[in-house]
């Protein structure tokens with residue numbers, strides 16, 4: 001469960017639910033599903049190829065003649081993460097492989113059997129390190145549940161997170177490297193962004209001859225402070241907190257539009 005302490009800014013890990021740098025001794029990826037004829041030639045922590053620190057997780061796979069043309073690897077021992085509207089949940093990872101892949105997430109209804117899958121964050125397979133991201137996970141899960149007319153009154157949770165390798169044919173080798181997996185809410189990042197731009201906005205507001213936008217920004221900053229306070233003081237899953245998360249998401253959308261209108265007004 002995410003406590004309010006996860007809110008505390010920790011320099012790059014703001015609002016983090018999970019973070020793996022592969023600097024220890026333990027392997028974190030396990031087989032999930034897919035090609036059943038594959039041979040795992042190596043599965044280790046590589047100190048030759050890594051994106052940051054001194055290590056990454058490496059898997060060398062040789063695919064067989066039969067079986068599915070996809071291969072899923074999931075993060076081991078990951079606790080389900082409760083999804084709430086507006087939480088802006090995102091996953092990012094640095095990957096390097098000679099085949100395409102993407103991020104694959106499973107969600108499930110709490111206490112029920114219904115589940116679904118969300119895919120995104122495509123990696124091209126060009127053999128270079130690339131950061132892949134899958135965002136707004138809660139939004140996609142809730143809309144899938146709604147489309148399937150699933151009862152979500154008990155709540156939804158993200159249950160499995162993995163990587164899906166594909167685009168290979170038989171007897172092909174793949175060297176996969178994974179580093180810096182992060183699961184986090186974007187909310188602190190977005191708030192930081194708005195706060196960082198405050199002096200820039202103030203300059204634009206004083207340059208705006210129409211003086212039309214000053215009040216709107218003042219009101220937005222007030223709402224932002226109120227919502228931040230609620231998030232800092234209420235536990236995960238509380239109705240008030242969910243409402244504050246939704247409000248923040250709305251504030252970010254409004255902020256972007258207001259900033260654009262102000263920029264245009266200053267240019268005129």
Ligand SMILES: [Ca+2]
Nearest residue numbers: 021052053055
């Ligand atoms: Ca590392």
